[in-house]
Amino acid sequence: MRRIxxxxxxxxxxxxxxxxxxxxLNARGPAASTLAHMFWxxxxxxxxxxxxxxIALLLALRRRRPEDADPLATNPTTERRMTIxxxxxxxxxxxxxISLTGLSYxxxxxxxxxxxxxxxxxVTGQQWWWKITYEDSQPNRVFTTxxxxxxxxxxxxLIKLESSDVIHSFWxxxxxGKMDAITGRQNQIQIxxxxxxxxxxxxxxxxxxxxxxxxxxxxxxxxEDFERWREQxxxxxxxxxxxxxxxxxxxxxxxxxxxxxxxxxxDAGGKIAPDLTHVGSRRYIAAGTLETTRGNIAAWIVDxxxxxxxxxxPTIQLEPDEVQPLASYLEGxx
Amino acid sequence: MRQLLILSLSVLALAACEREDREYRAxxxxxxxxxxxxxxxxxxxxxxxxxxxxxxxxxxxxNAYHIAQGKRLYIWFNCNGxxxxxxxxxxxxxxxxxxxxxxxxxxxxxxIREGRPNGMPSFRGKVPDDQIWQIxxxxxxxxxxxxKPAAPGRNDDMHPGxxxxxxxxxxxxxxxxxxxxxQMPQ
Numbered sequence: 001m002r003r004i005x006x007x008x009x010x011x012x013x014x015x016x017x018x019x020x021x022x023x024x025l026n027a028r029g030p031a032a033s034t035l036a037h038m039f040w041x042x043x044x045x046x047x048x049x050x051x052x053x054x055i056a057l058l059l060a061l062r063r064r065r066p067e068d069a070d071p072l073a074t075n076p077t078t079e080r081r082m083t084i085x086x087x088x089x090x091x092x093x094x095x096x097x098i099s100l101t102g103l104s105y106x107x108x109x110x111x112x113x114x115x116x117x118x119x120x121x122x123v124t125g126q127q128w129w130w131k132i133t134y135e136d137s138q139p140n141r142v143f144t145t146x147x148x149x150x151x152x153x154x155x156x157x158l159i160k161l162e163s164s165d166v167i168h169s170f171w172x173x174x175x176x177g178k179m180d181a182i183t184g185r186q187n188q189i190q191i192x193x194x195x196x197x198x199x200x201x202x203x204x205x206x207x208x209x210x211x212x213x214x215x216x217x218x219x220x221x222x223x224e225d226f227e228r229w230r231e232q233x234x235x236x237x238x239x240x241x242x243x244x245x246x247x248x249x250x251x252x253x254x255x256x257x258x259x260x261x262x263x264x265x266x267d268a269g270g271k272i273a274p275d276l277t278h279v280g281s282r283r284y285i286a287a288g289t290l291e292t293t294r295g296n297i298a299a300w301i302v303d304x305x306x307x308x309x310x311x312x313x314p315t316i317q318l319e320p321d322e323v324q325p326l327a328s329y330l331e332g333x334x
Numbered sequence: 335m336r337q338l339l340i341l342s343l344s345v346l347a348l349a350a351c352e353r354e355d356r357e358y359r360a361x362x363x364x365x366x367x368x369x370x371x372x373x374x375x376x377x378x379x380x381x382x383x384x385x386x387x388x389x390x391x392x393x394x395x396x397n398a399y400h401i402a403q404g405k406r407l408y409i410w411f412n413c414n415g416x417x418x419x420x421x422x423x424x425x426x427x428x429x430x431x432x433x434x435x436x437x438x439x440x441x442x443x444x445x446i447r448e449g450r451p452n453g454m455p456s457f458r459g460k461v462p463d464d465q466i467w468q469i470x471x472x473x474x475x476x477x478x479x480x481x482k483p484a485a486p487g488r489n490d491d492m493h494p495g496x497x498x499x500x501x502x503x504x505x506x507x508x509x510x511x512x513x514x515x516x517q518m519p520q
Contacts, residue, residue, distance in 0.1 A: 310356070315359060315360045
């Protein structure tokens with residue numbers, strides 16, 4: 001007992017991780033709640049079955065057959081009792097299996113029931129980041145961002161999933177289950193957050209070297225905050241105000257950056273890497289890898305392969321005095 | 335005892351297994367290599383033109399990772415906008431054995447870096463040097479002028495023609511003839 005108790009305590013320690021922003025057990029949306037309920041129902045039913053079976057087994061082990069008993073002798077009363085016990089056990093097993101199966105089907109109906117929502121997003125999985133396009137019936141209100149989704153609380157949001165290279169899987173554990181993003185087809189999933197907060201998502205299908213660093217965050221906020229954010233994201237980048245940032249912009253425009261990145265409102269129009277129009281307003285850079293600070297931006301530009309080995313961002317040649325203006329220009333793109 | 339010996343000896347053989355070296359991180363301070371490449375085998379005097387290669391081209395050509403990255407960049411930087419998937423469109427084809435400005439990898443790197451008359455833009459300062467080498471290695475693989483194991487395999491999406499790996503190995507004509515498409519200003 002003296003050894004078992006610490007071991008049990010140690011085993012319980014990982015449970016502490018279940019309360020964070022990326023946890024199935026920390027359900028904050030209808031789909032995730034359904035899944036969490038299913039999880040707890042399955043765990044409790046199956047745990048009960050396991051405990052009962054173990055008790056029966058232990059009793060059977062403890063109860064010895066009398067020494068002089070004849071193994072072939074039959075007793076009609078015992079025979080009848082055995083038949084009843086076994087029939088009940090089989091009946092209960094069937095009942096458990098059938099009701100759990102029925103429950104799973106019912107839960108699937110809830111999970112894949114589509115409600116009409118005002119907001120539709122196109123999320124494209126790429127090695128190793130998420131491209132997010134907010135669709136709108138007015139073309140001038142469509143905008144693209146990366147790795148950060150904002151949604152209004154309490155509203156269903158439809159997410160169309162595509163992939164531009166290999167199979168990825170969109171998974172925000174606190175809001176919904178997984179859905180694959182597959183090349184050449186479009187999958188759909190609906191997310192809804194019932195409480196404001198920041199939830200982390202992660203690619204859940206191994207997609208290459210930096211699969212582990214392919215995160216995204218979902219920010220659920222009030223309708224007013226969301227609309228303010230959306231208006232700000234639709235707008236073009238603010239021109240740099242001071243001299244240093246002006247120089248940073250010139251450096252950005254004269255380097256290979258513009259081959260891949262877009263900054264709306266400037267000449268940079270590449271579309272194969274994350275849109276940087278409002279990169280400073282996003283909480284993380286490099287798909288949830290580094291917090292957006294000037295230092296991290298500089299570190300990322302100078303040596304992307306030190307942070308994410310094998311990433312598709314190349315090492316570009318910069319003079320030492322070019323790093324600081326470039327980083328402060330990008331940090332200032334709020 | 336002898337079995338143990340044989341076993342340990344065969345484990346030793348594993349040391350010979352070598353994985354292809356994937357160089358993700360280009361040296362941030364390298365400058366362009368000095369390649370001396372002739373566009374034509376013709377030169378004044380009895381000896382041929384002097385050439386000097388750094389050997390970097392061979393490293394890129396024999397590396398499957400570099401060629402595969404080059405294939406990705408070929409589409410990303412819109413090379414297919416003019417050269418299509420190697421068959422050529424408003425730009426000359428890249429699959430055949432005719433090379434206006436030389437078909438060695440060093441020639442192709444130079445063509446991408448400097449640009450050429452009649453439409454080929456210069457990508458110096460726009461595409462980092464290691465990526466230019468990767469694209470050039472992929473262009474070499476189009477006519478299968480790279481080792482078969484290094485050439486890209488099947489595509490995930492639709493692609494005209496067989497994968498680079500399954501194409502017959504080509505022969506490069508140094509200097510090459512000038513196709514009619516390149517003789518007239520366009």
